Amino acid sequence: MVEQRLAHIRTFGCQMNERDTETIQGLLQQEGYGFTDNPEAADLILYNTCCVRENPERKVYGQVGMLQELKAKKPGLIIGICGCMPQQREELPVLLERLPHVDLFFGTHNIYRLPELLHRICATGERVVEILDEGGEPVEGLPAMRSSSFKAFVTIMHGCNNFCSYCIVPYVRGREHSRSPQAIVEEVQSLANGGVKEVTLLGQNVNSYGKDLQSDADFADLLEMVNQVPGIEWIRFTTSHPKDISDKLIRQLGRLEKVCEHLHLPVQAGSNNVLQRMNRRYTREYYLEIVERVRSQVPGISLTTDIMVGFPGESDADFADTLSLVEEVGFDSAFTFIYSPRKGTPATEMPDQVPEEVKKERIYQLIELQNKISLERNQAQVGSEVEVLVEGASKSDTLLLTGKTRTSKTVLFPGSQDLIGQLVRVKITAAQTWSLTGELI
Ligand code: 5AD
Ligand code: SF4
Numbered sequence: 037m038v039e040q041r042l043a044h045i046r047t048f049g050c051q052m053n054e055r056d057t058e059t060i061q062g063l064l065q066q067e068g069y070g071f072t073d074n075p076e077a078a079d080l081i082l083y084n085t086c087c088v089r090e091n092p093e094r095k096v097y098g099q100v101g102m103l104q105e106l107k108a109k110k111p112g113l114i115i116g117i118c119g120c121m122p123q124q125r126e127e128l129p130v131l132l133e134r135l136p137h138v139d140l141f142f143g144t145h146n147i148y149r150l151p152e153l154l155h156r157i158c159a160t161g162e163r164v165v166e167i168l169d170e171g172g173e174p175v176e177g178l179p180a181m182r183s184s185s186f187k188a189f190v191t192i193m194h195g196c197n198n199f200c201s202y203c204i205v206p207y208v209r210g211r212e213h214s215r216s217p218q219a220i221v222e223e224v225q226s227l228a229n230g231g232v233k234e235v236t237l238l239g240q241n242v243n244s245y246g247k248d249l250q251s252d253a254d255f256a257d258l259l260e261m262v263n264q265v266p267g268i269e270w271i272r273f274t275t276s277h278p279k280d281i282s283d284k285l286i287r288q289l290g291r292l293e294k295v296c297e298h299l300h301l302p303v304q305a306g307s308n309n310v311l312q313r314m315n316r317r318y319t320r321e322y323y324l325e326i327v328e329r330v331r332s333q334v335p336g337i338s339l340t341t342d343i344m345v346g347f348p349g350e351s352d353a354d355f356a357d358t359l360s361l362v363e364e365v366g367f368d369s370a371f372t373f374i375y376s377p378r379k380g381t382p383a384t385e386m387p388d389q390v391p392e393e394v395k396k397e398r399i400y401q402l403i404e405l406q407n408k409i410s411l412e413r414n415q416a417q418v419g420s421e422v423e424v425l426v427e428g429a430s431k432s433d434t435l436l437l438t439g440k441t442r443t444s445k446t447v448l449f450p451g452s453q454d455l456i457g458q459l460v461r462v463k464i465t466a467a468q469t470w471s472l473t474g475e476l477i
Contacts, residue, residue, distance in 0.1 A: 040070045044078035049086025051238055051274065053119055056147055056190040057084050059120070063150050067253040076106065078153070080114045082140075087204050089376040100135050116140035118147070122167055123208040126379045132165070140164050144209055145171035148178055171195065174215045187234040187425065188227045188459035192220050192258065192301045196240035198277065200304075201315045202347060202375060202383040205240055214239075214246050226387030228267030233459065234425055235262065237273040240432075243280035243310065256285040263292040269459060270442060271295045271467045272423065275302060279318045281326055297334055298444040298471060301326070302342035302447035306361030307354035310347050313386065322363060327365050338368040338413075338443035344358050345402055346375040346395030348386035355398050362405055368413050368445070369470070370406045374399050377470055407469050414445065414467035421477060422447070424453045424462045446471040 043064050061071065065374040072078050083100055085438060086092045097166065100117065107113050115138045121144035122128050138371065139157050142149065145168040153164050171194055182188055193214040196206045223257040224235055237258070239245060245255040253261075255273075262271055271294045278301055290297055301323075305311050307321050343358060362370070374395045377384040424439035424447050429436075437451045439460070446472055448461050 040068065041079040042077055043069045043080040043082060043374040044072050044075045045082045045084060046099070047084045048092045049084075049088065051189055051236070052191065052240070053084050053086060054183070055191050055238060056119065056144070058180040058182055058189075058244065059147055059183035060084065060150060063116065063148070065181050067151050067154070068180055068393060075103070077110065078387070080116065080152050082116045082419055085117060085119040087120040087124055087127065087194065087208060087378070089373065091376070093127075095265065096121060097134060097446075104137045114154065115140050116142070118144075118150075120144060120208040122165075122202070123205075124380070124463070128165075128167065133272070137250040139164075141167065143167040145169075148175050164233075170210050171213060174213055176215070176219050182232075185231055187427075188232045189238050190220060190223055190227070190235050191215065191239065192237045192242060192273075193239035193245050196360060197244070198241060198314075198317075199315060201313060202344070202378065202381055203477045204381055209381055210238065212241070212244060212248055213236060214249050215247075216249065217251065217258055217261055219402075220258065221265065222280055224262050224265045224268060228265050231457075233266075233268065233457070234270040234414075235268055237262065237271065241273060241277040241280060242273050243282070254282075254284070256282065256288045258404040259285075259288050259292055259295055261385050263294045268294060272298065272444070274300045276300060278303070278323050278326055279316070283329070286326075286329055286333050289330065289337070296442040296444065297337040298340070298442065299330055299334075299337060300340045300342075301330075303361065303365075304342060305347060306358035307350070308357075310350055310354050310357075313349060314383070320357065324361070324364065336443070338445065339365065340369050340371075340444070341365075341367050342371045342373065343402060344373045344375050345398040348375070348383055348390065348414070349388040350375075350398075359402065359405055362402065362409065366409055366413060367406065368443070369410050370402075372399055372402050372406065382408050411467065411469045412470070417464045417469050417472055419464065421461055421463050422474075422476075424449075424460055426451070426458050426460055428456055429453060441472075447474050448472070449474045449476060451476050 039159040047053055075081050085096050118139055122141040156164050162183050195210040195212045197212045201204050242255050246253050263366050303323055306320055417426055422441045426437050428441040430436040436448045461477040463477050464474045
């Protein structure tokens, strides 16, 4: 009997990359591969990479660099790098040179070509590099090995047209291409048939969904269609761009019963000067107005955001504007980032890059403020009764279950593991900065 070939896959970055890894696993499974967490046992090691900031890139160089020894011991091993790093025109030659033991490079637009590329390596023994500049129409019908049986990511569009001046994504993911509403609804229906209760609709800017399609369905219409799929209980979506949030969408958020009361709305900065140089195309005032409108239409909605410190030219006064916006909105939580220059983006060329110590000092201050607010907002939940989708056993205390509320807050509570994948009701008894504690009702 021929032994099954095993693949080890590491995924960096956003949910879009996680979803791509599910497709990669689906394709490999069709090729007869099994999967292993142990790189030493693998015949194929694949790094699905992210280039949005420098840190994850550095990790890939470090970790893949260390695989040189393993490759020397096991010459048949295939090592591949895919995703956003090789997709960068300026990074690819560096990868090729610095990681000579890597056999395979492909990008974000040609994942479906993986089986063919692997066959080529096996047939020729040569390094294979295939990067396409643009994706074009989304490829439908690819297999996927889903990482959960009760919740799933559904990509509704690829790419981004916004060109925020700090961001590499439009260069590596290409222009916006929406999937057809029919393809999306069919995928959601088939997930529901398989027992999935929660879907998260994914795109770099879901609010511009459909602008490139012949049909006139927009994102608000798509939510309505997904809301009608029997078996789906909760609908989430990410990411939203403040400039594209329409009144129609805000009304749908309040009206559609399956759409969860949570909006992730990256603000990035609180100063109009900085927002303008970031090319975000909204003002602080406009952002605050959206928040007002959303809160008045969807009572109890939780708001989360992304915020960056140390953008070129960010003065003390600009940073103070970010802190005051954070106070004024009262986000439930925030992802905070230190600005990281990305080759090829306009912000890299801007004058007045902020020194590292200043960036660090600012992020500490921002995190401290946001933690205080997160705790206060969580404390306001104590005594309430909430619906929770049970996700698994808690990592820190395996006697506890962990799950998420509709508002996307993590809740820990005692209960039987049979409940994993179920919707349960929980009474909140205590609050921490990043989670709530409760008991089953
Ligand atoms: N440096 C730091 N953070 C960045 N982000 C995007 N590009 C950069 C960069 N060059 C952050 C933004 C975005 C999130 C996904 O990553 O806040 O919303
Ligand atoms: Fe990057 Fe801006 Fe597009 Fe988001 S909207 S992916 S930050 S360019």
